[in-house]
Amino acid sequence: MNRQKSDCVTDTVRWRHLVSWRCSTSTTPSPTVTPSTPCMNTCTRARCLRKPRMLASLTGNYMPYERLVFRSMRDKGVTRAQIRAVVESIPSVPGLEDVLRFLENSGAEVIFISDANSVFIQDWLDAHKLSHTVRRIFTNPAHYDKDGCLQVEDYHVQDTCQLSTHNLCKGRILEDLRQMSNLSPTEGRKSSIGIGCGLYMCQPEPFQSPFVTPENQHERLADVVTPLWRLPYEEQLQHKYKWALSVVKQFTTKLHLSARKSRPTSRRPNYFIPVNQVKASPLTEEYRNKDEFNIRTGVDGNPKTVGFFIGSPAKGSTVCVRGTNLINLKQSHKQAAQAYEDYIRISDLPACHDLYDGGHWRSFIVRSTSSGKLMATTVFHPQNMEHAAVEEEALKLREYFVHGAGAHINLSSLYFQAW
Structure with a gap:
């Protein structure tokens, strides 16, 4: 199927829904569309509906036009x-909801790759009660600003694929996922991925860049640890409230079904569970008082990287990224983790990625009090070391944090767990 033709049909449907309530009554013909004079008429006539794709074909990116339209609508x-x-x-689409629920019940991981935007997709999934069936969504991030205007950002900027627009290449995303999961193009049976028209058309050559790169590592980690970080805080609260409502509704539905089977009609209880609005936190940044840092191979290939995982250790596709840019971690915790990483990197002992790989350094836990005092716990695997050798490593670590290069962390207490 021709990619541009199929995408034009998809975009026409999308734009028809967006502008239908602002149909212009003017009989003045729309101006000719050129890259410098995009059509701002918000009518539903066919010639206007095709202009976003016309502009995209001329510029390689229809996102600027889309932003202009949303601004005009505001x-x-x-x-x-x-x-x-x-x-x-x-x-x-007929049958789509049944397919998604079937995949969820089968334990499949459902992924959406779409050139729409995160607001539209999430609103639609919430309305159809399908949010819980989709594990991850790859699309253009979007949010409403303080003036109520929908702001849509590019998912990424690419120029390697000439069959896709600059803001999103579905084939590139799919190839990144394959590399992260160690899948070849013929091993699609191992994962269920929702695809659209042209997904395979835009990858004439294998894409070589890794899923997590030095440039995107902190953004990827934020998506894993703080998945709502792109949304304004008020929208985060509403998102959590809707999620709580969906959980309660599923629970009460199961209660009603159980009561219907076990009790006569006259004795069925009326299950009603009120759900209050999610209360805003007085702190939205640096609010965690405990963080557990793991050790794995980082983006730079160093096996002694202290941070958080991206990927699945069970599948052997894990990358460790430092929590340097995470907004929910306290600065003192980040500094303590960095000091610990500096220490184990100069240690002769290897890191322990698996209980049976012969390594020793396993994890690092930091706690803090409201007054700012820090407690750290290092978890150490002794393997076949003698007890005296383990005690020697504990003393070396204590010396480092008390009198050595890690003394600036000012730990109040340090625990050494060997097991």
Whole structure:
């Protein structure tokens, strides 16, 4: 199938839903579309609906046009609620909901790769009660700003694939996933991935860059540890509230079904569980008082990297990234983890990635009190070392944090667990 033609149909449907309530009554013909004079008419006539794709074919990226349209809609008084109502009213492809629920019940990992945006996809999934069936979504990140205008960012900027727009190449994302999961193109049976038109058309050559790179490692880690970090805090609270509602609804539905089978109609209880709004936290940054840092191979290939995992250790596809840029970690915890990493990197003993790999340095736990005092615990695997040798390593670590290069951390207590 021709990629541009199929994507044009998809975008036409998308834009028809977005602008249908602002159909212009003007009889003035729309101006000719050129890269410098994009059409800002928000009518539903066919010639206007095709112009976003026309602009994309001329510039290689329709995102600037899309941003202009959302800005125009905001200026014309189109509200977030109106946009959401139209998105939620879009019907699903027949059978799609059954397929997603079947995959969820089968234990499959469902992934969406879409050139839409995160707001539209999440609103639609929430409306159809399908959010819990999708594990990950790769799309253009979006959010509403303080003025109520929908802001859509590029997922990435690429120029390696000439069959895709600059902001998102589905084939590149799929290849990154394959490399992360150690899958070849013929091993698709091992993972279920939701795909759209043209996904395989835009990868004439294998993409060589790794899933986690020095440039994107901190952003990838934030998506794993703080998955809502791209949203304003108020939207995060609403997202959590909707999730709580869906959980309670599933629970009460199961209770009703159980009561229907076991009790007569007159004796069935009326299960009602109120769900309160999620209360805002007084602290939105550096609020964690305990962090456990693991040790694994980092993006630079060093097996003694202290941080957090991206990927699955069970599948052998794990990368460790320092928590330097995570907003929920205290600065003192980050500094303590960095000092610990500096120490084990100069140690002659290897890191312990697996209980039976012969390594020793396993993990590092940092706790802090409200007054700022720090307690650290290092977990050490003795393997076949003599007790005296283990005690010697404990004393070396104590010397490092008390009188050595790690003394600036100012630990109040240090525990050495050997097991």
